[in-house]
Amino acid sequence: MPEFETLLYRSDGAVATITLNRPDQLNTIVPPMPDEIEAAIAYADRDAQVKVIVLRGAGRAFSGGYDFGGGFEHWGESMNTHGRWDPGKDFAFVTGRATAPTGKFMAIWRASKPVIAQVHGWCVGGASDYALCADIVIASDDAVIGTPYARMWGAYLTGMWLYRLSLAKVKWHSLTGEPLTGVEAAAAELINESVPFERLEERVAEVASKLARIPLSQLQAQKLIVNQAYENMGLASTQTLGGILDGLMRNTPEALDFIETAQSQGVRAAVEHRDGPWGDYSQAPPHRRPDPSHIIEP
Numbered sequence: 001m002p003e004f005e006t007l008l009y010r011s012d013g014a015v016a017t018i019t020l021n022r023p024d025q026l027n028t029i030v031p032p033m034p035d036e037i038e039a040a041i042a043y044a045d046r047d048a049q050v051k052v053i054v055l056r057g058a059g060r061a062f063s064g065g066y067d068f069g070g071g072f073e074h075w076g077e078s079m080n081t082h083g084r085w086d087p088g089k090d091f092a093f094v095t096g097r098a099t100a101p102t103g104k105f106m107a108i109w110r111a112s113k114p115v116i117a118q119v120h121g122w123c124v125g126g127a128s129d130y131a132l133c134a135d136i137v138i139a140s141d142d143a144v145i146g147t148p149y150a151r152m153w154g155a156y157l158t159g160m161w162l163y164r165l166s167l168a169k170v171k172w173h174s175l176t177g178e179p180l181t182g183v184e185a186a187a188a189e190l191i192n193e194s195v196p197f198e199r200l201e202e203r204v205a206e207v208a209s210k211l212a213r214i215p216l217s218q219l220q221a222q223k224l225i226v227n228q229a230y231e232n233m234g235l236a237s238t239q240t241l242g243g244i245l246d247g248l249m250r251n252t253p254e255a256l257d258f259i260e261t262a263q264s265q266g267v268r269a270a271v272e273h274r275d276g277p278w279g280d281y282s283q284a285p286p287h288r289r290p291d292p293s294h295i296i297e298p
Contacts, residue, residue, distance in 0.1 A: 001043060006033040008298055009040050014051040014212035016044035019298050023059025028067035029126055030074045034104035041107040051216050052208045053111065055134060056118035058298035065125025068153065068262060085251060094243035102157045102243055105130035109227065112220045114211055118204045119143050120197060121290040124281065132160035135223060136207065137191035139182035140200045142290050146179025148281055152274050153255045155245035159238040163230055164190050179280055197294040
């Protein structure tokens, strides 16, 4: 089994569990997390004993999305030249099969075995993109799922928001960036189910156990035909455009000011300026934020 820096892997009979393990940083996405998710999914996919894969986050969040506090510094020379953003490198990086983070998260979608995303706490930005690559998404009622980058510094990456929601709802969330609680996401059919946090792990285990009773080839056939139908709708081209637009939107004058604020005054100040007028995400009242006592032990 590969060794991992940013996640934990374990298997118990027919169920493999991948846990994002940067709890002190809300499991934010930095290298080598995309590579490690791809590798862990591939390992589970090759394990003849595994029928179902569970993806979850340690601590009080599934994931806070991409870590943008340092701009592009996390990605080094793959995105920069002489310490400055290089749009040519960005374009090649986000569309390259061997390098694109979105492509690596799509290992979840491409896995021949069903993947259940167990979502609690924050599941925002790029984290929502890759949670929605899972086949079944079960969230805690107080989870918050959203794409604040719709307002600044990004664009839809995997396109899963587009394919899971109705046109009316995806237009609303793509233009406003407004988040959904777990309850709201289930009602909108962005995800499959929402349950009280106290039942989350139990419910995920229950669903995984039921799926594991089905012959593996049957699970693989059903996943393949559903995935193929959505790929026939242009999923790959949507993702190519999303990656290119994401790079452009990260480098508008307003986006560069946003990152400058994050670097000079802290991420909290940048986020307050972006989300304060909307009164959501970290700027929301307590009942619209995840309960910080809801913690998943790795």
